[in-house]
Amino acid sequence: MRHFLLIxxxxxxxxxxxxxAQEGAPERPLRQALRERAKARAAAKAAKKEExxxxxxxxxGPLERWNRMTPEERRAALARLTPERxxxxxxxxxxxxxxxxxxxxxxxxxxxxxxxxPPEQQNRARELFRQFNSLPDDRRPLVKQEYEQLRSMPExxxxxxxxxxxxxxxxxPPEQQMLRDLAQTFGSSR
Numbered sequence: 001m002r003h004f005l006l007i008x009x010x011x012x013x014x015x016x017x018x019x020x021a022q023e024g025a026p027e028r029p030l031r032q033a034l035r036e037r038a039k040a041r042a043a044a045k046a047a048k049k050e051e052x053x054x055x056x057x058x059x060x061g062p063l064e065r066w067n068r069m070t071p072e073e074r075r076a077a078l079a080r081l082t083p084e085r086x087x088x089x090x091x092x093x094x095x096x097x098x099x100x101x102x103x104x105x106x107x108x109x110x111x112x113x114x115x116x117x118p119p120e121q122q123n124r125a126r127e128l129f130r131q132f133n134s135l136p137d138d139r140r141p142l143v144k145q146e147y148e149q150l151r152s153m154p155e156x157x158x159x160x161x162x163x164x165x166x167x168x169x170x171x172x173p174p175e176q177q178m179l180r181d182l183a184q185t186f187g188s189s190r
Contacts (some may be wrong), residue, residue, distance in 0.1 A: 031035070061108075061111055061112075061115065063096070063108070063111075066093070078090070113186070117135065117185075121185060124181070124185055125185050128178060128182055128185065130179055131174075131178050132144075132178065132182075135175070136174055142170075142171075143171070143175055143178065143179065146167075146171070146179055147179055147182050147183070148169075149161075150162070150179060150182075150183045150185065151186065161178060162176070162179065162183070
């Protein structure tokens with residue numbers, strides 16, 4: 001599908017270029033040609049974005065793939081991992097299974113939202129998660145709670161909160177920046 005769209009756009013561009021070159025054809029003004037080229041690029045970009053969205057919707061995430069596996073396929077997949085990684089994955093799967101259904105669905109929704117981010121934002125989000133996970137154990141719940149509160153606020157309230165003395169007094173500068181970046185990357189839950 002992507003190749004078809006690319007070929008169609010290229011043909012449209014080539015066709016637009018060759019029209020003035022034809023004998024007897026009046027030459028179109030440069031502005032009109034540039035506008036048409038910009039429209040073609042915008043259409044191609046929009047088509048690619050829509051195609052990417054549909055691919056994301058159709059491509060199952062890791063949990064869906066895991067749930068679709070047979071028990072034998074799961075054992076084989078786990079057997080290929082190091083013992084440490086295997087224990088880590090099994091622990092995370094068990095934690096996920098132990099969550100209430102609403103929380104499991106909330107995690108699925110967040111993962112879908114993550115997958116719809118552009119690759120550079122996904123990489124930034126991964127870096128933010130690494131930073132969050134490197135926080136001391138006693139700070140992680142506080143930062144997480146603040147992030148959840150920030151997510152539930154409208155943009156203006158969120159900005160006011162992050163600029164408040166209480167916010168600056170409660171969180172270290174790196175934590176403040178992490179919370180700003182998380183709020184910017186993931187926006188509001190509203």
